[in-house]
Amino acid sequence: MRGVNSxxxxxxxxxxFCRAKCPYCDFNSHVRPRIEQALWRKALLxxxxxxxxxxxxxxxxxxxxxxxxxxxxxxxxVAAVIERAVAAWPPAEDLEVTLEANPTSVEAERFRGYRAxxxxxxxxxxxxxxxxxxxxxxxxxSVAEALAAVELAQGTFPRVSIDLIxxxxxxxxxQWEAELGRALALGTGHLALYELTIEEGTRFHAEVAAGRLxxxxxxxxxxxxxxxxxxxxxxxxxxxxxxxxxxPGEECRHNLVYWRYGEYVGIGPGAxxxxxxxxxxxxxxxxxxxxxxxxxxxELGHGLEALEPLEPATQALEALMMGLRLAEGVPxxxxxxxxxxxxxxxxxxAARDRLVxxxxxLDEPERLVATAAGRQRLNGVLRALLR
Numbered sequence: 001m002r003g004v005n006s007x008x009x010x011x012x013x014x015x016x017f018c019r020a021k022c023p024y025c026d027f028n029s030h031v032r033p034r035i036e037q038a039l040w041r042k043a044l045l046x047x048x049x050x051x052x053x054x055x056x057x058x059x060x061x062x063x064x065x066x067x068x069x070x071x072x073x074x075x076x077x078v079a080a081v082i083e084r085a086v087a088a089w090p091p092a093e094d095l096e097v098t099l100e101a102n103p104t105s106v107e108a109e110r111f112r113g114y115r116a117x118x119x120x121x122x123x124x125x126x127x128x129x130x131x132x133x134x135x136x137x138x139x140x141x142s143v144a145e146a147l148a149a150v151e152l153a154q155g156t157f158p159r160v161s162i163d164l165i166x167x168x169x170x171x172x173x174x175q176w177e178a179e180l181g182r183a184l185a186l187g188t189g190h191l192a193l194y195e196l197t198i199e200e201g202t203r204f205h206a207e208v209a210a211g212r213l214x215x216x217x218x219x220x221x222x223x224x225x226x227x228x229x230x231x232x233x234x235x236x237x238x239x240x241x242x243x244x245x246x247x248p249g250e251e252c253r254h255n256l257v258y259w260r261y262g263e264y265v266g267i268g269p270g271a272x273x274x275x276x277x278x279x280x281x282x283x284x285x286x287x288x289x290x291x292x293x294x295x296x297x298x299e300l301g302h303g304l305e306a307l308e309p310l311e312p313a314t315q316a317l318e319a320l321m322m323g324l325r326l327a328e329g330v331p332x333x334x335x336x337x338x339x340x341x342x343x344x345x346x347x348x349x350a351a352r353d354r355l356v357x358x359x360x361x362l363d364e365p366e367r368l369v370a371t372a373a374g375r376q377r378l379n380g381v382l383r384a385l386l387r
Contacts, residue, residue: 007276008092009058010257011085013044014268015067016290022138023203024165024196028270028288029068041077043297045084047267047286050302052088054277055265060089062096062254065119071101075113082118096121096159096253103149104141111149111156121159121252123192124149129179133168138203150186159250161190166228167221168196169214176224177231184235189250193228194243195221222376229372242325242375259326261319261334269293269303274310274318281315283308312340317386320346320368324378329362329369351384 018029063085065078082097098121099114101107111122126146128134134141141149153160164183166176183191198204198215207213232238232245239245241259244252257264266273266284273284286303287293293303310318316339323330332343339346355361360374360381374381
């Protein structure tokens with residue numbers, strides 16, 4: 001009989017479908033003319049059951065429905081996944097259950113159903129509070145729909161976050177400051193504010209290559225980032241991670257599991273996970289194509305494509321890469337425990353001192369903490385630090 005493991009665990013559920021593919025998006029999302037909700041509910045529950053059997057009892061701290069567009073899920077599907085997860089894994093008293101949603105009026109109509117299912121936090125993909133920008137980004141909602149959805153969400157869920165994309169082509173500091181001010185005035189406790197990045201394989205990438213789209217120059221992007229940090233901090237929502245801003249206590253607990261290198265199970269097409277099983281920490285990944293994932297779940301009870309043991313050095317590196325994204329940084333003791341060796345064997349002490357003098361790391365003996373400037377240059381900071 002397997003003993004009870006009280007280590008905290010997070011659950012990520014990937015819903016891979018969208019009504020349309022946004023031109024900037026490189027996530028695992030797919031457009032399908034018809035989705036059989038009952039079939040997908042059965043498959044998600046089957047893969048969840050696989051992990052329940054494999055991991056045994058755990059303490060569940062968060063559930064996150066991501067995508068794709070999870071607000072295209074039937075509330076019954078959301079309810080079924082939550083019900084089975086909390087029955088198998090005793091939930092923390094403050095269990096956080098987040099669902100990502102688009103603010104179209106059709107999807108907002110499902111909010112009450114999601115709340116009844118057990119969702120207590122919604123993350124709304126507003127992306128812009130400017131009509132021309134919404135069209136550029138390929139969004140299907142209007143500014144008015146976005147504002148109405150946020151208002152409805154605030155009256156439905158205890159916690160609400162909104163996403164915005166800035167540093168768009170041609171965007172000025174004055175325009176972004178006005179848009180950000182309007183977002184802050186909505187009063188949500190959490191803002192996810194992302195600089196527009198041009199990812200390979202997206203329509204925007206093709207348009208940039210063809211010269212039809214001109215990204216904002218890097219110096220102007222940096223100016224908007226500084227403005228973002230200053231305005232959110234002044235409003236009481238400081239950056240606790242590279243792109244995430246929250247009032248104290250409103251941080252996304254699920255994402256903190258990732259950034260603090262905790263354990264999480266991923267189910268659904270293209271979902272990733274990091275779990276400790278049979279004394280080893282494993283990296284997991286499911287098949288990305290929805291139909292291929294479904295077929296494997298039918299055959300094996302899960303859609304796993306990869307299940308890879310992680311070496312101690314790899315675990316320490318992943319924890320460092322994730323932890324430096326946070327304003328709190330990463331404890332050196334955590335890196336040493338993962339790597340099984342002293343921090344000086346992992347990190348270049350001289351380089352660390354140089355980064356402190358350059359204002360990219362704080363001078364803290366027990367933690368590695370990147371400054372705001374360091375978090376803007378994380379790749380360079382990591383290259384310098386690692387032996």
